[in-house]
Amino acid sequence: MNTALITGITGQDGSYLSEFLLAKGYDVHGIIRRSSVDYRERIAHLEGRPNFHLHYADMSDSMSLVKLVGKVQPTEIYNLAAQSHVQVSFDSPEFTADVDAVGVLRILEAVRTNHLEKTCKIYQASTSELYGKVEEVPQSETTPFHPYSPYAVAKLYGYWIIKEYREAYNMFCCSGILFNHESERRGETFVTRKITLAAARIAQGKQEKLYLGNLSSLRDWGYAKDYVECMWLILQQDKPEDFVIATGVQHSVREFAYHAFKAAGIELKFEGEGINEKGICVNGPANLVGKTLVEVSEDFYRPTDVVNLLGDPTKARQTLGWNPNKTTFEQLVAIMVKHDMEKVAAEHVASVMRTNLAEYLEKGVVK
Ligand code: NAP
Ligand code: F7E
Numbered sequence: 001m002n003t004a005l006i007t008g009i010t011g012q013d014g015s016y017l018s019e020f021l022l023a024k025g026y027d028v029h030g031i032i033r034r035s036s037v038d039y040r041e042r043i044a045h046l047e048g049r050p051n052f053h054l055h056y057a058d059m060s061d062s063m064s065l066v067k068l069v070g071k072v073q074p075t076e077i078y079n080l081a082a083q084s085h086v087q088v089s090f091d092s093p094e095f096t097a098d099v100d101a102v103g104v105l106r107i108l109e110a111v112r113t114n115h116l117e118k119t120c121k122i123y124q125a126s127t128s129e130l131y132g133k134v135e136e137v138p139q140s141e142t143t144p145f146h147p148y149s150p151y152a153v154a155k156l157y158g159y160w161i162i163k164e165y166r167e168a169y170n171m172f173c174c175s176g177i178l179f180n181h182e183s184e185r186r187g188e189t190f191v192t193r194k195i196t197l198a199a200a201r202i203a204q205g206k207q208e209k210l211y212l213g214n215l216s217s218l219r220d221w222g223y224a225k226d227y228v229e230c231m232w233l234i235l236q237q238d239k240p241e242d243f244v245i246a247t248g249v250q251h252s253v254r255e256f257a258y259h260a261f262k263a264a265g266i267e268l269k270f271e272g273e274g275i276n277e278k279g280i281c282v283n284g285p286a287n288l289v290g291k292t293l294v295e296v297s298e299d300f301y302r303p304t305d306v307v308n309l310l311g312d313p314t315k316a317r318q319t320l321g322w323n324p325n326k327t328t329f330e331q332l333v334a335i336m337v338k339h340d341m342e343k344v345a346a347e348h349v350a351s352v353m354r355t356n357l358a359e360y361l362e363k364g365v366v367k
Contacts, residue, residue: 003027005072007059007107008080012185013125015042017078017228022051024232029072031057031081042185059103062110069110069120076235078123079107082155085189086129087302089151096150101157108165108173117171121235124162126175127155128220128246128309138220140312141177141244148304163242172240176231179246179311182332183224184339192221192336195257199264200340202293203285204348209293213300215254215270215277220311222247223327223335233320246311247324254279257294259330263337268294 004021008014009030021028032040032054046052055072057064059081069077082100083089089096104124111120131139132148147153162173186193191212201207222245230245254270257279261268267283279294313324327335359365 004076005074006030006078029053059099065110070114080125086151093150097154100154104158122173124175126177128179138310138312174240175242177244179220181222181224181227196336196340199260200344203264211297220246246313250310259333
C-alpha cells in the first residue's frame, strides 16, 4: 500500500488531496497543530476512516517532523503546509520564512535522517508568486523568478532547496508551481472567497457593502479540486521535474466580482478609478438598485502587489496528460457562489432557530 504524508492537511488543498488519495487506496497521514478553536472543518468528514490518520507536529519543530516521518515511513510526502496569505506575510515575515522556507528544509532533512531518500518522493507546493513582478507573460517553467513579497521570497527558498536536494542527493523531489486555485473551501480572506461570501450576504440582506483593494489585479484562477490531481501526477512520473499548473486564462479581481454578484442575482456597474472606484447595483433586487455595493479601501493594498499572473500549462498538458480547463472560470464562480448562497441561508435558519429557542425557553414553552 502507498503511504502518503500530507503537511497542511487541514487547508483547502490538503482536504481535497486527502479525498483524492483515499479514493486511490492510499494510507493517508496528516500533520495537525493544536489550536484552541476547531479548525478541522474541511477534513471532519474523513476523520474515523481506517486509512486516515492525524498526528500532531509543526513545520517549525524539526524533532516532531523527524519522529513522524520515521513512524509513518511515507512513500510520498506532499508538503502543503505554509503561512499562505501574501498580505499576512508583510506583517509576519519571520514566521512566514520559518514555516514556508526553513520548513521545507526540515522535511527534506527528516527524510534523510530516516534514510528514506531512495523510497520517499516529495512534492513541494511552489507558487506563481515566485514570478511576482513578472518578467514575461505568460509565465512558464523557464520564466525568471522575481518574488515580490516576504511570502514569495520564502517560497523561493523552498523551490531552490528542493532542486538542490534533487541534484545533490538524487532524491525524487519536485515543485508544482501552482497558479491561484480556489474553491468553496478557500480561506475566507482570500479575494475570491471574500467576494463570493459578500455577494451571498448582500443578496440575502446580511451585509451592506464589500471593501476590496486592487481591483485591476490579474490572476489565472483554477479550481482546487482539479489541481490536486496534478500534485499526484507529478510524483507518478519516471523522473522528478517541476511543472507549472495553471488554466492559461486570465481575469481581473473586478471581473471576478462582477461575475460573482451576477451569479447571486445582482448586476454591478463599475465607475471611477483607483481608490474612488465603486461597484453600483444596476439590476437586481429593488432595494439594492442604485446602491454602491463595492468600494475600494487602502487597507487591502499591499506594499508591493503582484498584478499580472497568467500561466502557460503546456508542459503539464503534454507530459502529465492533464486538462487545465476541466472547470472554467464561469463554472468556478458559479460553484463558489452557489455554495455561499446556501451557507448564508443555512446560517440564517440556524440563527432564527436559536432566537426562537431562546424565546421558547424564556416563555417556558420548552424546557
Ligand atoms: P491553506 O488553506 O492556507 O492551508 C495551509 C495549511 O498549512 C493549513 O493546513 C495550516 O494548518 C498549515 N500550516 C500552516 N503553518 C503550519 C505549521 N507551522 N505547521 C504545520 N502546518 C501548518 O493553503 P492552501 O490554499 O491549501 O495551499 C496549500 C499550499 O499551496 C500552501 O503551501 C500554499 O502556500 C501553496 N499554494 C497555494 C495556492 C493557492 O492558490 N491556493 C497557489 C500556489 C501555492 P492550520 O489549519 O493549523 O492553520
Ligand atoms: O489576492 C488582490 C490582491 O489574497 C489576489 C495564495 O493562495 O495565491 C494566493 O495569493 C489579488 C492580489 O491571493 C483584495 O492585492 C484586491 O493582487 O486572493 P489573494 P494571492 O495574493 O494571489 C498564490 C498563488 C499563493 O501562492 C498564495 O498562497 O487580489 N485583492 N482586494 C485582494 N486580496 C485580498 N486577499 N483581499 C482583498 O480585499
